[in-house]
Amino acid sequence: MVGDDVVITVLDVRGDVVRVGIKAPRSIQVHREEIYRELQAANRAAASPSDSAVRTLAGLIHAGDKS
């Protein structure tokens, strides 16, 4: 059960192998593209932080380290 808008068609059956076609509305494809773009942007924002930002993160770790 994939959803009301998604149509799955059996195209071919050969022994154990079933070929299916999946027709999904454009909105799902666009959604996936949006997610990918968002992920690209997030990775780029995360890339190569400054040394001071790294120190901030290390400080966060040790601040929680109360033994």
Added chain:
Amino acid sequence: MTAVETLPTIDFVAPLPGFPEHRRFYLVNIDDSGLVFSLTSADDPELRFLVVPPPPFFPDYTPEIGDDALAALGVDEAERLLLLLVVTAGETLRDTTANLMAPIIIDKESRRAVQTVLAGSGFPVRAALSA
């Protein structure tokens, strides 16, 4: 102390979105805590990502890794995987976030890795690290 050059590389079976040219990375300790690592490009040491394992930061984070991702790494069970979250370090703690929506999964045995996208999971791309 092991020189970075002698560390075995982690090989991404698909590149990180946004960085199509980089597939080989080293995982380097940032400090002694074992909680923060630098995922540094083997081909360009200027490129690195700060990554953390989910616990202790997100103790309840137990994402379901899809079969596609497992197949991409050539494993059939999630138990062999190391999970790492990409951190966007801000200048203050409040601006520091981890990406729960797209964790990096690494097969400990083969050192193959991929950043898998948990679309529709509801996990945020930017989850505050300071609880």
